[in-house]
Amino acid sequence: MKILVIEDEPDMLDNIVRSLEAEKYVVETAATFDAALEKIHLYQYDCILLDISLPDGNGLAILQELKEMDAAQGVIIVSARNSVDDKVAGLNLGADDYLPKPFHIAELHARVKSVLRRRKFEGSRLIELGNLKVDPEERTVYVNDTLLTxxxxxxxILLYFISNKNRLVSKTALGEHVWGDQIDEADSFDFIYSQIKNLRKKLKAQEAHLEIQAIYGIGYKLLLT
Amino acid sequence: MKILVIEDEPDMLDNIVRSLEAEKYVVETAATFDAALEKIHLYQYDCILLDISLPDGNGLAILQELKEMDAAQGVIIVSARNSVDDKVAGLNLGADDYLPKPFHIAELHARVKSVLRRRKFEGSRLIELGNLKVDPEERTVYVNDTLLTxxxxxxxILLYFISNKNRLVSKTALGEHVWGDQIDEADSFDFIYSQIKNLRKKLKAQEAHLEIQAIYGIGYKLLLT
DNA sequence: AGCAGCTTATGAAGATTCTGGTAATTGAAG
DNA sequence: CTTCAATTACCAGAATCTTCATAAGCTGCT
Structure with missing residues (x-):
């Protein structure tokens, strides 16, 4: 699960990021209006935490932008300006929840969880692909109706491949999606190789009709076989 | 996938090119009307990004030219002049999409991807040639119904030859299509020779009724035998 | 024909990337 | 702290791609 935190106060930002990372979310950040816009357009997130009182632009404009993009992630507004107007404006613009400052971290986690759960229900149905069934809600995968752990x-990785079926997935894109954007040019891709290897082994062991094909020098592609 | 970017502002051009290259597209550029015309006639592209507000000629004229050439690539118009007229004129002249400035890079990528995908689906069916069958979507080749790896x-290279069947293919054209324009005048063509050699060997081993004929001093030609 | 100067072909070595095994490290849970 | 699983690192060998050296072929010239 990938979460974007848009927040300008460094302390607060740090706090939120640490706590979310502790919960195993992949977290990215943006401290300014522009940075936020860029990230929103470049990557896909499952949930966005948005502080609407940014220094260089109104956070609500970001909401507007998100709505126009027709993106599918959840949005939780965080704000110290606890006016009813702000709240209404935010929810009208498609925010999923509103969290007034100050708040407890546990409260934040609960809201994030709930938004993610709600979102999941909306799009919740089995994804079928060959003899493979994926239940995004439970994060479970079945091959011929036997569970694949x-x-x-x-x-x-598998889900990213599935959502990019038949499309070419570059190693950097895969890396950024699964590991977050801390991936460096200079980094080796050993950890990707390792994970791909294990995934392939498990798919093969259950005789899934899927193949992760390597494209030399570029990345991978998921094929039905 | 080879993309031509026609754009006169150096910053913008640089930006676009870098981002597309990061996605492993082969990118070429033209900054003027004349340069664009030349490239269009000389090479084949899978997609063209066209800024219609060029300094030395109307970008729409390029669209017109493309249409008359009956070329098969996708065209995405980019423009800061976001008038409805421009958009309509562009789409009427056969552009596949219209992207108003300013835009986010991710937006651009999405459009490019979508145009390329659409194009691919259109032409997606088995290509048969002698006893050879090519499935462009799966990137597989069959000779007498046995898979040729x-x-x-x-x-x-094979696909480029096939799409230029009976036509003469210059080494530079082949090189640029397969390797991109990182090819230098000073470069040798040893890698082309090597790949051609291997391709020939494989075609021969499976007794494909195809022959890659060298034309001394010019290039190659694919013949049915 | 015979030769010079070029282009093309070929096999082998070199460089880079990918694979699949194993091992080390990290992290979570008891 | 210990234990077990998850994740990452390392490595040798394979596959892919490029470079290199050298051979062979073509063209125009005398």
């Missing part, structure tokens, strides 16, 4: 990374 | 480069 995947680790977190393996599952994330 | 080709590497990426070998496949790219």
């Amino acid at each position: 995947l680790n977190r990374k393996e599952y994330d | 080709l590497n990426r480069k070998e496949y790219d």
Whole structure:
């Protein structure tokens, strides 16, 4: 699960990020209006935490932008300006929840969880692909109706491949989606290789009709076989 | 996938090119009307990004030219002049999409991807040639219904030959299509020779009724035998 | 024909990337 | 702290792609 935190106060930001990362979310941040806009357009998130009192632009404009993009993530507004107007404006613009400052971290987690759960229900149906069934809600995968136990990374990778079926997935894109954007140019891709290897082994062991094909020098592609 | 970017502002151009190259597209550029015309006539592209407000000629004229050439690539118009007229004129002249400035890079990528995908689906069916069958979507090649395993480069070369059947293919054109324009005048063509050699060997081993004929001093030609 | 100067072909070595095994590290749970 | 699973690192070998050296072929010239 990938979360974007838009917040300008460094302390607060740090706090939120640490606590979310402790819960195993992949967290990215934006401290300014522009940075936020860029991230929103570049990557896909499952949930966005938005402080609407940013220094260089109104956070509500970001909401507007998100709505126009027709994106599918959940949005939780965080604000110290606890006016009813702000709240109404935010929810009208499609925010999923509103969290007044100050708040307790546990409260934040609960809201995030609830938004993610709600979102999941909306799009919740089995994804079928060959003899494979994926239940995004339970994060479970079935091959011929027997359960395939995947680790977190393996599952994330598989789901990313599935949502990019027949499309080419660059190693950097895969890396950014599954590991967050801390990936460096200079980094090796050993951890990707390792995970791909394990995923392939498990898929093969259950005779899934899927193949992760390597494209030399570029990345991978998921094929039905 | 080869993309031509026609754009006169250096910053913007640089930006676009970098981002597309990061996605592993082969990118070429033209900053003026004349340069664009030349490239269009000389090479084949899978997609063209066209800024219609060029300094030395109306970008729409390029669209017109493309249409008359009956070329098969996708065209995305980029423009800061966001008048409805421009948009309508562009789409009427056969553009596939219209992207108003300013835009976010991710938006651009999405459009490019979508145009390329659409194009691919249109032309997606088995290509038959002698006793050879090519499935462009799966990137597979069959000779007498047995699979012929080709590497990426070998496949790219074969497909380029096939799409230029009976036509003469210059080494530079082939090189630029398969390797992109990182090819230098000073470069040798050893890698082309090597790949051609391997491709020929594989075609011969499976007794494909195809022959890659060298034309001394000019290039190659694919013949049915 | 014979030769010079070029282009093309070929096999082998080199470089890079990918694979699949194993091992080390990290992290969570008891 | 210990234990077990998850994740990452390391490595040898395979596959892919490029470079290199050298051979062979073509063209125009005398």
